[in-house]
Each structure stands twice: as C-alpha cells, then as structure tokens.
C-alpha cells in the first residue's frame with residue numbers, strides 16, 4: 001500500500017473514468033497526481049461489468065471526436081506488450097430494420113464524414129462476408145465502421161494504471177475518501193480512512209458514488225444509477241474473436257464475440273433506476289440480480305437476426321448500475337460552487353469507451369483558458385444553477401436509458 005501524500009490533483013475513483021483521467025493528466029505533463037480507490041485494485045465496480053464495446057459514429061461531431069480520441073488511445077495503450085487493454089479493432093455493423101432508422105444511419109455517416117471517421121453504408125452481402133454468423137436479409141441499411149471494436153474493461157483500466165505509474169502517478173488502493181476538505185470556497189484536500197491529503201484539485205470519478213462525493217462539497221447533482229445487463233453464452237461455433245461488434249437499434253440490442261461465444265445486451269423499455277440518496281457514501285447501490293425475463297427477452301428479440309446460430313447455455317451475466325443524467329450528457333468540469341472541484345461522471349453507459357475522451361475534456365477544463373462550447377455544455381453548473389426535483393431527474397434519466405437507441 002503506498003503512503004498517502006499531498007498532490008496537485010487527487011482523483012477519487014479508480015474505474016475506467018478515473019484511470020482515464022489520470023492517464024490524460026499525466027500525458028499532459030501533470031504527474032503530481034494521487035488516484036484514490038477504495039477497492040484493492042482498479043476497475044472493481046461498474047467498470048468490471050462493462051460489455052467493452054466502443055462505437056464511434058454518433059449524432060454530433062463533438063461526441064464522435066470524443067470516441068475517436070478514445071480509440072486512438074486504446075491503440076496507443078495496446079502497443080505496450082506488458083499490460084494491454086485487449087483492444088480488438090474488429091469494426092462494427094449497425095443494422096437498420098426501418099426506413100426511419102436508415103435515414104438516421106445516413107445522418108450518422110454524414111457526421112462521420114465531417115470529422116474524418118471512415119464509415120460505409122454496405123449491402124447485406126458484404127455484411128454477411130464480414131459477419132457470416134448473422135442474417136442481414138431484413139436490413140433496410142447497414143452502417144460499417146472499420147475502426148470500431150471492443151476491449152476488456154478491466155484490462156483498459158489496468159493498462160491506464162500501468163502507464164500512469166510509469167509516468168509518476170501514485171495510485172492508493174484500499175483507501176476510502178470520507179470527506180472533502182475546503183477552505184474559503186476552494187478545495188483544500190480530502191479526508192480518508194488512512195488520514196488526510198492536501199491538494200489543489202479534486203476530481204470526482206466515483207461512478208455510482210459521484211453523487212455522494214459531490215454532495216460532501218455542497219454540490220447537488222442528479223447522477224442516477226440505472227440498471228443494465230447483458231449475458232455471455234458458452235462457446236458457440238463460428239463466433240470467433242475477430243468478428244465485428246454489432247448493433248440493432250430497432251430491437252434495442254447490441255453484441256460482440258466474447259470468450260468463444262456471444263455477448264448479447266440490450267436496453268430495456270422500462271428501466272429500473274435507484275435513488276442515490278437511498279444509500280450512503282459508505283454503502284452500495286442494491287445488488288443487481290440477473291433478471292431472466294429481461295435477458296430471455298433479448299434472446300427472443302434477437303432470434304431473426306441470428307440466422308443459423310442457436311444460442312447455447314448462458315455462461316454468465318454482466319450487470320451493474322451505470323449512471324445516467326436527465327439530459328443524457330456527461331457531467332465534466334469545475335463547479336462554480338466550489339473552486340478546484342472537478343466532475344468526471346454521469347457517463348450514460350459510455351464510461352469505458354469514452355474514458356480517454358472524458359480524460360481529455362477534464363484536462364481541457366483545467367488547463368484551457370477558453371474551454372470549448374461543447375465542454376461548457378457538460379458543466380455541472382447546468383444542474384446547480386437551475387431548479388429540478390429528484391422525481392423529475394429520475395424519470396428523465398430513465399428515459400435517456402430507455403431511448404438509448406431512439407431515433
């Protein structure tokens with residue numbers, strides 16, 4: 001266990017986001033960084049459960065660029081043979097089953113063209129050559145993005161941590177932040193179960209506990225944990241690791257090859273969410289028990305696309321409480337309410353694929369005199385300087401989840 005020490009930056013939380021932020025700071029030359037994680041290792045909470053897909057085509061140029069930066073970083077991390085994110089740049093296929101969706105894909109393609117992301121609208125025959133295990137006959141459009149892919153979420157956080165340590169970042173595991181220390185409206189440090197550490201900036205990347213740690217600094221943010229699940233089958237003939245990821249938004253499904261079988265997940269039409277005020281900083285959100293009704297429904301929905309493949313046994317279920325915000329946007333940047341208090345949360349289930357891009361935005365928020373309008377739109381101030389109720393916030397955050405693939 002490393003000794004606790006003062007630092008310029010203290011990051012709370014060693015999930016994909018906290019580790020991605022630490023890596024971005026270190027790459028920007030800011031290496032006086034202490035990352036504090038309460039578990040014995042990085043990526044033990046939500047990040048451990050992620051499906052690991054990274055899709056770059058997005059409805060806006062800024063969001064697409066953010067994902068492209070993450071892919072660029074995963075490639076870079078993959079070059080170090082010692083600890084790799086297990087990044088598989090296998091491409092992704094997006095299937096439309098309606099004309100409205102096909103129109104959305106044309107729009108995604110035009111945004112991709114604008115920012116220089118290679119994508120192509122391809123015919124079912126070409127898609128079948130890329131992924132012989134799926135049936136593309138009913139598709140009204142298919143969008144192919146060759147530089148998309150998947151990774152192992154724990155491996156991503158570990159490879160960030162490995163590179164960070166080489167650059168001088170200190171990572172204190174088995175250490176719990178219990179309070180935020182302030183002085184004259186500015187962050188002064190943190191109190192932990194192992195003592196105090198002073199700092200100039202606190203970066204809150206505490207996932208499902210980001211609400212509680214913001215509250216300790218007097219910042220009330222609607223960061224709503226919403227349940228999400230997928231399953232992985234036992235090995236299936238034909239589902240080799242180099243097959244592309246796929247998304248069928250009209251069926252609200254996504255998947256990829258995984259552990260010799262298929263990983264299949266989806267967005268439920270009625271999302272289960274939890275009020276972060278119902279558990280405290282020292283507690284945990286309720287355990288997520290596999291919901292077989294939901295998981296079997298994914299399988300039923302998926303059947304027409306699966307062609308000849310018959311789903312074998314389900315080997316394991318991935319599940320957890322990724323956090324959602326009422327407007328579906330990340331919460332990134334310094335709070336007007338507390339100088340030096342920086343948010344990196346509310347990831348809307350993009351925290352692994354977005355980790356490097358989020359890290360870059362956090363660095364921009366600290367180092368840039370004139371942050372971009374996009375970064376400004378992610379500010380925590382949009383919630384602290386307006387009025388909202390928890391009831392509304394939960395309904396809206398659940399709606400963001402339920403319409404994840406909304407046109």
Ligand SMILES: Cc1cc2nc3c(=O)[nH]c(=O)nc-3n(C[C@H](O)[C@H](O)[C@H](O)COP(=O)(O)OP(=O)(O)OC[C@H]3O[C@@H](n4cnc5c(N)ncnc54)[C@H](O)[C@@H]3O)c2cc1C
Nearest residue numbers: 013015016017038046047051052053177207320351352353
């Ligand atoms: C089933 C499922 C599938 C998903 N699929 C994908 C996907 O394909 N692609 C994708 O990009 N995202 C996916 N997500 C979402 C993704 O997992 C999250 O967005 C991401 O893991 C959030 O990372 P994080 O670092 O913010 O949170 P976490 O991983 O939860 O990390 C927060 C950390 O803070 C620590 N912490 C909390 N309180 C304290 C404290 N007081 N002191 C010290 N440490 C503390 C916790 O121990 C934890 O390690 C999925 C999520 C689920 C559940």
